[in-house]
Amino acid sequence: MGQVLAQLIPVALAAALSTVPITAALFILLSERRGTTALPFLAGWVIGTAAGVTLSALGAQSLPGRPRQLAGLVDNLEILLGSALVLFGLVTLVRHRHATERRPSRIEGIGSVGPLAAFGIGLALNLRPKALLLVAAAGLAISGAPRGVENTVLLIAVYTAIATSTVVAPMLATVLFPERMEPRLLAARDWISAHGTAVTGTVVILVGAVVLAAGVSG
Template identity: 55%
Template sequence: MYANPEASSWVEIGDAMGQALLQLIPLALAAALSSVPITATIFILLSERRSRSGLGFLAGTVLGTFATVALATVAGHALPGRPREHGALVGKLEVVIGIALVLLGVVTLARRSRAGRGSGPGWLDSIATFGILPVFGIGLALSLRPKAILLAAAAGLAIVRVDLVFHGNLVLVVFYTAIATCTVGVPIVATILFPRRMEPRLLAAKGWIAAHSSTVGATMMIVIGAFVIGVGVSG
């Protein structure tokens, strides 16, 4: 009997894909639990323009997230060096990104403890009055926050590490984007379909986020940063 090389290649692709998914899931969850886009979503959905503005914000968030991870993946593939040197460089970059995430989480916790319970950025109070194009732009801009960029860079390096073909890379980028934006997309779609049922839930979520989201998000950044450092060190 002869081994089927085509079947063997599919097994290798599946193993590499599974490895990448395991690394992408915690990164995407950390992005999904970011307090700023969730809070912006709630403010928009509690406004009179929730349908149009919500869809505009969702489109900007999805497009911005997809673009940052895709660009990080392209940049990772463009890193110089032979395959072995390339892998070592990816590992070093992952360590640097992991350290940056940990430091960002520590700084956020320190600011939270000094400031006490905050009300969030001032522009969030007026986001409900913005039109569809401004909220679309805000959705795009939120993907350029330091936390979002660091997580997208870590995701791009995780995709580069498994070295798949274009279609495999695209599936992984879409997978990350879907999870990272689900906390924006699901409430928007649910509120458009069931506005009366969702309104009390949105009000309850708004109060909880104001009290706890910064601490939860900062703690998760520290944990995810340590995870990224571990991946980079282990190679």
Template identity: 40%
Template sequence: MLQAIGHILPIALAVAISSVPIMATIVILLSPRRGASAAPFLIGWVLGMVVLVVITTLSAQAVPTPRSDRQPATAVGIAEIAVGAALIVIAIVSWRRARRNPVDGMPAWLGKLTSIGPWSAFGLGAALNIRPKEILLAIAAGLAVRGAGLTVTESVIAIVVYTVIGASTVAVPVIATLVDAKGMQPRLLSMQEWLGRNNRVVTSLILLLVGVFIIGSGIARL
């Protein structure tokens, strides 16, 4: 199980550093309606993450694995190589877009979140999991669980670790702001400014590194 968690940790960190949910969180927390919308957004984000990784983990059970530990998990390895390559492609495309069209500030659509209601915030949090990057990362996590041949209990523990780490960068600011909104405001503004300048580059770099890691994991299974 520890080996599987070791494979899942960098994948979960890539989810945690995903810039879009973090930027959406910051906008909601700086809005006048944060008291009504922040918690539903967090719940939607976590619930969507759990549902997605459970689906991908269950789907990964269809990938054949060897009956003996001495035999290579070829199918899992090939699937991981494909997922890692797809993440690298996304990273390169994002990097090229950042260089061609440098953007200083948050995407325009995030400005609409200042008046978002609780149900819309919940739906947005859940929907942000249904993006190519998040889906690929969840598939990679499911393959890591499948490749390790975990029991049901061990798989649940691995999914909990993935979810806790992946949701941490949204959960911590939300909880901290609901506890001390005045104290968190300068930090949120500073983070918003930094992400507005660097979110594409950071996302590209993280996806590139995680993609290489997943490909390496796949090659090791062959």
């Protein structure tokens, strides 16, 4: 179990440091409609993350083949996913170097949507290419744990808690302490706008290297 957690936690951290859901959450929390949209967005993000990693884990656990053949297949998939994550991180860094400073208007408009749309956006953010690669890597990591419903549920819960923590924490803190959080939210938005993409790209490269090394080492 310890080896599985050592592989799963970096993947979850990469998901947690993704700038898109964090930026969306910040714009929602800084909007006038945050009282009606924050919690639906949060619910969509958490449910979508949990559902994605659950499906990925179940899919990885149901791969056909004998134990030795299955281990080889999982190793090959980890090499493929690790390589894809490294490539994705490199592309992210290159795009960041050529990007303009202005935020996309579609992100700015998230704060004006209704509760149902906010819930749908939270779900849909789990369908981004990077999110899909990360849940696939998480599912492969979970498949390496001793079989059993308890182990699978525990690992899914660990991944979901870590991956969504950077959205859950500011959402709940703002609901409880709105006046204290507003200047912090503004500072976080500005910092992420300037540095978030570079940090995310670097983390994804490192996590991809971890997944790739796990596949190569068998």
